[in-house]
Structure formats: C-alpha cells, structure tokens
Amino acid sequence: MIALHGLHLRFKDLCLASSLALLSLGSAGAVAQAASSQAKLPVQWEELTGPDFVKAIHAAQGTCILPIGILEKHGPHLPIGSDLLNARYTAIHAAEKQYVIVFPQYYFGQIAEARHEPGTVSYSRELQLAMLQATTDEMGRNGCKKILIINGHGGNAHLLPYFVQTQLDKPHDYVVYLFDQRTPATGGPKKKTTNDQHAGESETSKLMIVRPDLVHPERAKDESGADQNRQKLPEGVYTGIWWYARFPDHYAGDGSAASHELGEYQMNWWVDSVSRVLAAIKADDVTPRLQQEFFEKTSHPIDTPQ
Numbered sequence: 001m002i003a004l005h006g007l008h009l010r011f012k013d014l015c016l017a018s019s020l021a022l023l024s025l026g027s028a029g030a031v032a033q034a035a036s037s038q039a040k041l042p043v044q045w046e047e048l049t050g051p052d053f054v055k056a057i058h059a060a061q062g063t064c065i066l067p068i069g070i071l072e073k074h075g076p077h078l079p080i081g082s083d084l085l086n087a088r089y090t091a092i093h094a095a096e097k098q099y100v101i102v103f104p105q106y107y108f109g110q111i112a113e114a115r116h117e118p119g120t121v122s123y124s125r126e127l128q129l130a131m132l133q134a135t136t137d138e139m140g141r142n143g144c145k146k147i148l149i150i151n152g153h154g155g156n157a158h159l160l161p162y163f164v165q166t167q168l169d170k171p172h173d174y175v176v177y178l179f180d181q182r183t184p185a186t187g188g189p190k191k192k193t194t195n196d197q198h199a200g201e202s203e204t205s206k207l208m209i210v211r212p213d214l215v216h217p218e219r220a221k222d223e224s225g226a227d228q229n230r231q232k233l234p235e236g237v238y239t240g241i242w243w244y245a246r247f248p249d250h251y252a253g254d255g256s257a258a259s260h261e262l263g264e265y266q267m268n269w270w271v272d273s274v275s276r277v278l279a280a281i282k283a284d285d286v287t288p289r290l291q292q293e294f295f296e297k298t299s300h301p302i303d304t305p306q
Contacts, residue, residue, distance in 0.1 A: 041056045041099070043092055043096055043099065043100065043101060043102050044092065044101075044102050045064075045101050045103050046104045048101070053101075053142075056099075056101050057101065057143035057144070059099050060101050061146075061282050062143055062144060062146055063101075063144070063145075063147075063148070063282050064100055064102070064139055064144035064146070064147050064148070065091040065094070065095060065100055065101070065103065065147075065148050065149075065274075065278075066103045066106060066135065066139065066147055066149045066150070067084065067087035067090070067091040067102065067106065067149075067150045068084070068087065068106050068107075068108075068149060068150065068151050068152060068153065069081060069082075069083035069084020069085070069086075069087050069088070069105075069106070069107055069152045069153055070083050070107055070109045070111045070121075070152075070153040070155060070156070071107050071119060071120060071121040072111050072120045072153075072155075072250065073114060073117035073118065073119055073120065073250045073251075074198065074199040074203070074250075074251075075198070075204075075220060075223060075225060075249075075250070075253075075255055076216075076219045076220065076222040076223045076251070077199070077215065077216040077217060077218075077220040077222070078199050078203065078204060078207055078215060078216075079207070079211070079214040080119040080120075082199070082203065082207055083152035083153040084105060084106070084107055084152055084153075085152075085210050085211055085214075086152050086182070086207065086267075086270075087150050087151065087152025088102070088105070089210040089267070090150060090152075090267065090270045090274055091150050091274065093271045094272075094274035094275040094278060095278070097275040098275045098278040098279050100148075101144070103135070106135065107121065108123055108128055108131045109153050109159060109160075110125075110128060110153075110156055110158070111155050112240070113155065113240070113243040113244055113250075114155075114250050117250050129159075129163060129166075132163055133163075136176055140173060140174035144174060145173065145174045145175070145288070146174065146177065146281050146284070146288075147174060147175070147176050147177065148177045148178075148179060148277065148278065148281055149164070149176065149179070150179055150274060151179070151180045151182075152182065154197070154198065156180075157180065160180065161178065161180075163176075164176050164178045168291075168294065171295040172291075175287050177277075179274060181270075181273060182270060183202050183266055184265075184269045187265070187269075188262060188265035188266060188269070189259065189261045189262045191257070191262065193253055193254050193257045195225065195253050196253045197247075197252035197253050198247065198250065198251060198252040199225065199250075199251050199253060200225060200252060200253015200254060200255060200257075201253055201254060201255065201257040201262065202253075202258075202266060203253075203255070204217065204220065204255035204263075205258040205259055205260070205261075205262040205263030206263045206266055206270075207263070208258060209263040209264055209267045217255060217256055217258060220255035220258075221254075221256050223249050223251050225247065225249070225251040225252050225253045227246050227247065227252070228245070228246055228247070228248065229245075229246055231245040231246075
C-alpha cells in the first residue's frame with residue numbers, strides 16, 4: 001500500500017514536471033513567435049498595416065528614413081527615376097539590417113537645370129521646401145522622432161542642408177538628420193573613367209545592381225557626356241546655368257564603362273554606411289536634448305548667459 005502511494009506521488013511529480021516543461025516551451029515559443037513576428041514587419045511604410053505600423057515605430061525606436069530622388073534624364077541609357085531607385089534600394093536594405101521604417105517614393109527635389117529635357121518634373125523652390133517640411137512634420141506626427149534623409153540626387157546638394165539647417169526656425173519634437181554620401185572615396189574595382197558624374201560609370205554600375213532590367217548600356221554611347229566647358233568665368237564665380245554650360249545633354253561621364261563588380265562594391269558600401277549611420281542615430285540622445293534646450297532658449301534669448 002505504501003509502495004502504491006509512493007508510486008502515485010512520483011506520478012504526480014512527473015505530471016507536474018511535464019506541465020512546467022510544456023509551459024516553459026510554450027512561453028519560449030511565444031517569445032520566439034513574437035520576435036519572429038517583429039522580424040517580419042515590412043520596412044516599407046506603404047506595406048505596413050495600421051496596427052503593424054505602431055509595432056514598427058516601436059521596433060524602429062522612432063527612427064525613419066526619407067530617401068529622396070528626382071525625375072530627370074539620365075543620359076540615353078538609364079531610367080528617369082534612377083536617383084530614387086538607387087536611394088530607396090539602399091534605404092530598404094539598410095533598414096533590413098538596422099530596423100527602421102522607409103518612407104514611400106519621394107521625387108520632390110531641385111532639378112531646375114534639367115527642365116529642357118523630356119521626363120523632368122521640376123517644382124518651384126517654394127513648393128519643394130513646403131512639401132519637404134509638410135512631409136517631415138507628418139512623419140514626426142506619426143512617431144518618427146528621428147528622420148534620416150538619404151539623398152540620391154546631386155542637384156539637392158544645396159537644398160537639403162539648407163532645409164536641415166532651417167529646422168531650427170521653429171520648435172519640432174523630432175530631429176532631421178542628413179546623409180549625403182553615395183559613393184566611396186576610395187577602394188573597389190579600378191574605374192575606367194575620370195569624368196564620372198551624372199549617368200556615368202558609377203551611377204550606371206549601381207543601377208546594374210538595383211534594376212538591371214532598366215539599364216541599356218548599349219545606348220550609353222548614343223550621346224556624349226563630355227564636359228563642354230562653355231563658360232569662361234573666374235574661379236569661385238557661381239551661376240545657375242553652370243551645369244547646362246558644361247553638360248547640356250544632362251549626361252556627365254560614360255555609362256558604357258560601367259560594370260557589375262563596381263556597382264556591387266559601391267552599393268554594398270552605401271548600404272553598410274547607411275546601416276552604421278542608423279545605429280548611431282538610434283543611440284543618439286544628445287542631439288534631441290540639445291535641440292530641445294536650444295528651442296527653450298530661443299523663447300527668451302534675453303536670459304541666455306553672456
């Protein structure tokens with residue numbers, strides 16, 4: 001009878017242990033499922049559902065990317081939207097390494113110098129700045145408290161730093177960062193050309209990785225991308241017509257020199273660079289604090305210690 005009682009107790013202990021093991025497995029499974037669910041959240045803003053957007057903002061620590069391109073001719077061989085195609089590819093792949101949300105297609109930049117070319121969409125300077133401000137305001141309202149602009153278009157080189165600087169005009173509860181590097185200064189396969197700017201060797205090589213179906217290298221020689229150097233002004237003098245004076249066909253370089261190897265190296269560099277920038281921005285608690293401190297002081301400058 002005692003032996004049977006002991007056997008019964010051991011059976012109860014075994015059942016309890018089994019139940020605890022199942023609960024533990026269930027808990028671990030739930031954690032793994034939750035982690036898997038978070039890992040599977042799309043990085044592209046337009047692909048998220050409303051409820052998933054909330055999860056995504058938390059997973060991204062309030063960090064979002066605004067990749068900016070333009071609609072302009074890219075020589076005779078590349079698509080009109082090349083700049084955004086490259087920038088968005090970079091943003092999406094960097095976001096998959098360092099989870100953030102990537103804003104949808106944004107083509108509203110500065111491209112007055114190409115208004116004579118087919119397919120160019122050029123907005124007024126007032127609208128460019130208004131659209132950009134409204135977009136970052138809306139991103140901020142939706143929980144993007146750290147917004148990284150990735151610039152894919154050389155013509156935005158003056159516009160975007162000016163926009164970021166003018167974020168100090170009035171208080172915001174978000175910070176705008178700008179990363180405007182697209183090509184490594186050194187390293188990688190040796191380039192064949194020295195004039196490598198718009199639709200040239202590097203840009204064409206990148207598109208071979210991003211959208212090879214849209215690249216037509218056999219057409220790259222249909223036009224000349226040589227510098228025509230038609231202005232004769234002293235060094236340091238700037239005019240808005242400078243680009244047209246040098247490259248009236250909106251082509252600067254030789255896309256026929258492009259290679260898959262160069263494109264792969266440069267795109268990997270770009271993606272890795274943006275991924276590192278994202279990690280630094282997520283960890284940055286100084287910039288938001290200093291910006292808030294600055295805004296508080298601007299409301300009563302007379303009290304600022306001299």
